[in-house]
Amino acid sequence: MFDFINKHLTNIRALQTFQVMRYAVLFVTGMLFAQAGLSTELIGLYEKLLFFASVLSFFWVSGFIQALLASHGKIEEGQRSKKLFSVFVVVMLCSVLSFFLFRVAAGSFIESDNKAISTLVNLFSFYLLLANPAFLVEYIYLLFNKPKSILIYGVVSFSVQLLLVAGPVYFGQGASHEFDVFHLSICGVVASAAFRFVWLLVLLFKNAELKVNQEHIKSLLIIGSPLIVSAVLSGSIEYINGFIVQHYFDDTTFAIFRNGAKELPLAMLLANSFSNAMLPKFSDAQQLKQSLAEIKQSALRLMHFLFPVTIVLMLLSKTLYPILFNASFAASAGIFNIYLLLVISRMVFPQTILIGLKKTNAVMLISFAEALTNIVCSIILIQFAGVEGVAWGVFIAFTLEKILLIFYLKFKLNISIQHYTSVGWLLIYSATTIAAYILASGVI
DSSP states (O other), X not given: OHHHHHHHOOHHHHHHHHHHHHHHHHHHHHHHHXXXXXXXXXXXXXXXXXXXXXXXXXXXXXXHHHHHHHHOTTOOXXXXXXXXXXXXXXXXXXXXXXXXXXXXXXXXXSOOOOHHHHHHHHHHHHHHHHHHHHTHHHHHHHHTTOHHXXXXXXXXXXXXXXXXXXXXXXXXXXXXXXXXXXXXXXXXXXXXXXXXXXXXXXXXXXXXXXXXXXXXXXXXXXXXHHHHHHHHHHHHHHHHHHHHHHHHSOHHHHHHHXXXXXOOHHHHHHHHHHHHHHGGGGGOGGGHHHHHHHHHHHHHHHHHHHHHHHHHHHHHHHHHHHHHSOGGGTTHHHHHHHHHTTHHHHTOOHHHHHHHTTOHHHHHHHHHHHHHHHHHHHHHHHHHHTTHHHHHHHHHHHHHHHHHHHHHHHHHHOOOGGGTSOHHHHHHHHHHHHHHHHHHHTOO
């Protein structure tokens, strides 16, 4: 079995598995909280803390990791140690800033006069300080071509997280002091982040020279800044759509929209981790032809898996939604099916090539167009399709973004879509998925 894993394990598969493990642990933690009978108020507090921490950090974490991968795809042996520590310094400074912003702003986001809740919020801020730098661990292993280490790190760190975070509540269910048990879980969140942070420090001490390289920090900021702006714009779409729906509709419709406005998590996780894993390959211009062939072949394998899963879910969604939620949320299935159509644009990866080639300004400008298109189309289509018009606005915006990226590659860099996408298979799967949507919608 181990020989089979060693033979077939690649950086792409290891990183995809790692991200699926991350999502699975978050899902299982929430499930165990509910099964243990933890009050909805405390579960809501936990989700709010995670959400607010993500709002303060997702954009710069994503931007700097992509910049690291794009600028370090082919790290020279003599430069690895200097460059890695410089990246750590930048990320650590951003984490410190996010830490203080969280402590200042969390009180207004999580309103409570309870001093015990305030203490928990302040305690959670240390998670933000420690967890974000630890995101570097899996990508350092990626750059050093150690897929097995990515898996080992994932299994160990996520097992520790599940035990420390969900364990106190699940094994302490029925305890007379529910808040004390929940307090232990929040301590577990911080402790699991500290565990990853220590792992990162050990990794840096083994592989990095503890010296700041100013030139590399400058390069990282130049490449990463447009990507951070792009991440802010793309990430804000979800929140903008929420405000649009809240403005035009009542609370019931808002709840229906929020429960339906969910991309297939597996598609998003696998596509994003695949894109990140491929970034280093495109930083070496001499290997461009080989890298294009590799992304085309690997993306096709992803299509063969994700499109069938999407089609099955699309056909079953109207049956599943009333069962998983209740009959009041049956209308959410229609919104969910529109979001499932995003898999079509997810399976084309022009942004990976552009970021790898360090054309990050183009990615940023196209993200502006995507965000603007989403707002305009959503407001217009609401008049004709009701709340589903917002979902169609997202679909149009995402599709336009990929079309503009494809055109940029073609006309600015002379890289045709046929070089990095199996267009025939994409058209077949796209037509089948659209047919499944029409069938599921009851149009025919």
